[in-house]
Structure formats: C-alpha cells, structure tokens
Amino acid sequence: MTTALPIFALKNAVADYGEVRVLGPLNLSLAPGEHLALVGKSGAGKSSLLAVMYDHWHTQDAALMPQDLGLVANLSVFHNVYMGRLDRHPWWRNLLTLAHPLKGDIAEIDALLTQLGIPEKCWTPCGELSGGQRQRVAAARVLYQQGRILLADEPVSALDGPQAESVIRALLATYSMSVLAMHDLDLALHFCTRVVGIQDGVIAVDAPSRTLTTADLMPLY
C-alpha cells in the first residue's frame, strides 16, 4: 500500500541564485493544524524557503505575506486589502470597486481594520502610513484572502509586543496551517506548534515547540 504525500510537502527543494545554492536540498511537510515557525539568523535562508513554498503551493490556495509587504503606495488601505481577493472576482467587479467600493466589501474590510486597530485609515493611501500600520494592512489583506495555508515573512517585525501578539492571534485564528518566519523566539515558541531552525540553507532543528526553549535555539545564531 502506498501512502499519499501530504498536500503541503516539499521534496528535495532547492533555491539557487545564479550559480549559488542558498537553500537545500531539503524535505519538509506540514500536517493539518500545524503552525510552523521558521527561525535562524539573518541570511540563513528563511525567505528563500518561503519563496520556494509559495512557488510550489500557490495553486493550492497558499496566501503570502512577503517581507516587503507588497502594498501599492498610492492606493487606499481599503483597496490594498481588497486585493487579497482580486482573483476571486470578475474583472468588471474589480474595476467597479476601484471607483465605487461595494457596501458589503467596505463592512467586511472595516471589521478587519477595526480588529487590527486601524479603522480610521481605511481611505488613507498606504504610502502615508507608518511601518507598523503598513504591516497591519498587509496582515488584513491575508486575513481577507482566507487561503488554505498562510506563508508569512516576519509578519510582526514592525509591531510592539501587545500589537504583535494580537496580529499573530488573528492570523492563527483565520488560518489552520501556517509557516511564519520569525525573529522573536519567545513569540515563535509561544504561538507556533513546531519550530524549524534554518542554518546555512538547511534544516538544523525541527521539533515541537513544547519540547524547546529559547536556549535550545541559540546555536542557530
């Protein structure tokens, strides 16, 4: 009898920039309900791994919150969040929304912005927001998107402690599976079910969070 591979699995995955290999080959799979923290020092390969995951899984409804956030500076917060569902609507509805947003969409997006503490910014162009506000807009966009798995690169790096916790809580309440690249080890251990430590492009640690302490992860840095 053969066992089917999990849907969200990488086998012998690599990332190369030109002739230089920065990641892998590595194998990794996620079980339903898993929230995986990717940790490791700057340059270890976390973003490269998330890019490989998105490359493999975007057709399976993976939602990406990239490190550079990918917001359009001269569009409003509303329209940036709306982009989370652009591909679910016909072109004419998206065009209409650019000039005349629909009441139902406004209500739904307003509720998300309220949850994230920036409801008053709904019609502000993203280029006029602070770094932490922009990060919350990118979080609102993936919350609105409601994909099957969340891939997020440093999703709370610009937020203070309580804000960071509330954004992570919102993300994990919406997504039943996630991979979050994180610099804050306490947050990673507290909120994620599993920690994968990347060192020089390969997996150096892979264990349930409840079995680890921050001291166990220090050798990665």
Ligand SMILES: Nc1ncnc2c1ncn2[C@@H]1O[C@H](COP(=O)(O)OP(=O)(O)OP(=O)(O)O)[C@@H](O)[C@H]1O
């Ligand atoms: N566009 C690129 N061209 C060439 N090399 C790159 C490129 N992007 C990343 N790299 C290299 O790939 C390696 C892994 O980078 P990556 O961004 O995946 O690390 P990271 O763990 O996400 O770092 P950070 O925590 O600083 O975001 C690094 O050595 C980096 O210099």
